[in-house]
Amino acid sequence: MKFIVVSYLKDSDRPDRETDVSEVGVEALADLLGIPADSLVDVYPLGEGPLAALQRVTGLSFDLSSHEYFLESQAFGGEDAQQSLGWPTGAMAAGTRVTVIRDSSWDGPWQAAFQGTIDDLYAPGPVRHSMAREGELAYWVVFDEPQYDSSGDGPFRGAQIWDRYLKRAPEA
Template identity: 60%
Template structure:
């Protein structure tokens, strides 16, 4: 029997790579009111332009790092950035990819209802 409560090696490697690129550790404290790790979401396209992804697709909020405030000049007030693991690899609107996870602006996430037991 194996203990599955800890991070899987791919997640550890992903975290190390992301932290190296960012030059800082990922935030671990989950903000109140944010989508929780494991939440099912649909990544949606923007209504005003052809992006940021080629299609809408399903994914899961990833616990690799907690949601962070979006500090981009065009972000919405209080908007968070979420790490999302994709159900299948995806291409962005410029054709780059495939990506298996990415940091997604909150406005491009639609939370899916959990099926009732």
């Protein structure tokens, strides 16, 4: 796993800096947050105490008066890592650029079509829903811009998206 600290200017939805802190180690980072190391698989807000500890260990500086900080865990990319994470054979690879589309038969699941990237946070998994198509997968997609769903909830920076709502984005 790779661990990064992501900083956001207060009242901003866009990160302004990412810093790899993997060298600190999963055990130390888990202790810093007060969670078991095998549970360190998500995004965690970092407050004054954890940031002070990170500063002592890494020499990084943090400014809580102007920024908010989050620790994010990321699985290593690449085909070998994807296979070890149970990445389904034939599934779109992590890093694939996609367009998330709206369904032509109803007003959703998102307010508009938009761009994103298949992420390796979780391997694609089968959609377990009565409306799912045979063999349909759900992918974790990170959005280029925060988005609102068709109910007006959000903004979301990423979500699990059924593959019927994903189209490979044209290559630049």
